[in-house]
Amino acid sequence: MNTAGYERLQSQVIPGYGSLARLSVALLAASPAAAGQGAEVLVAGCGTGAELLEAVAQRPDWGLTALDPSAEMLQEARQRLGDRAGIHWQQSTVEALVDEPGTAGRFAGALSVLVLQSLPDDGSKLAFLSALARCLQPGAQLVLVDLMQTSLPSLEGQLEAAWQGFQRASGLDATSQEGLHPIGLARLTSLVNAAGFGDPARVFQALGFEGFLLQRLS
């Protein structure tokens, strides 16, 4: 799928997708470690480049590593960003990146937008989060945005119906959660703690899509 098709679909499924990258970058830019001039920032699962475009607009001084295991996604992102200086392109997972020499503890901040939700909770989520924590400097923050299971069981049916309605009103005929593995807040907390982060701080939410700040512990 090309960039236009991918982003149109995301906008039809995710309430607020149009400002997700802008908000995520603004949150990371305000974190103490990434606020510094020339900070090294990892964009994990950069997809077609939404967060990268925002990062170069908001923080042209950042040294960006744009990472995605999909050659197709990386190519779309590269075409959009052109030959901008200061972007290191890497076709890899975070789990493979972290074992490369000089990577552990290198980054002053990281973004993971809509990536964890696609990994099953069979050790894959923990491996991804652990690798992200190891890539970060102690005290550095990760902005994590993901589809979550609701923490409001009494409203579960209503929220699901609202999400279906949102997608229909956005022009989608059929909706599906196939390939997605959302978890609840308690499970996320346990996974991020095991990975080396403090407790997740929820900073925004639109239906099931929630944004968190996670700080790597020393």
Ligand SMILES: C[S@@+](CC[C@H](N)C(=O)[O-])C[C@H]1O[C@@H](n2cnc3c(N)ncnc32)[C@H](O)[C@@H]1O
């Ligand atoms: C739904 S897309 C989100 C892309 C972009 N962040 C956005 O919000 O538009 C998820 C991306 O994560 C990438 N991905 C999946 N597993 C990954 C991993 N283990 N490490 C890094 N990226 C991964 C996929 O290839 C895909 O491009």
